[in-house]
Amino acid sequence: MSRSGIEVEVIDLASIKPIDMETIFKSLEKTGRLLVVHEASRSCGVGAEIISRTSEQAMCMLKAPPRRVAGLDTVMPYYKNEDYFLIQEEDIVQAAKELVEGWK
Secondary structure, three states: OHHHOOOOOOOOOOOOOOOOHHHHHHHHHHHOOOEEEEEEEOOOOHHHHHHHHHHHHOHHHOOOOOEEEEEOOOOOOOHHHHHHHOOOHHHHHHHHHHHHHOOO
């Protein structure tokens, strides 16, 4: 990301129950932006829950709408096709660029 001129703060959740929203909100206070990345399906995943809680409890901290990079809402395919269905580095970089550059 630094090659793209974007500085990021990565939060690697040690567990998803309970979700450490306090750490997420502290980061949000500094950055004003939220990009959630997870390999699970886009619908009904932990990313959706994090964005939902952020919208309910910390909307005023957001400088831009939160974004999610997640797996597709489908059954995982045979291994030769998994790169199409799994998150790739380019997907994350593109979403971060759109989050920062689209909402300055």
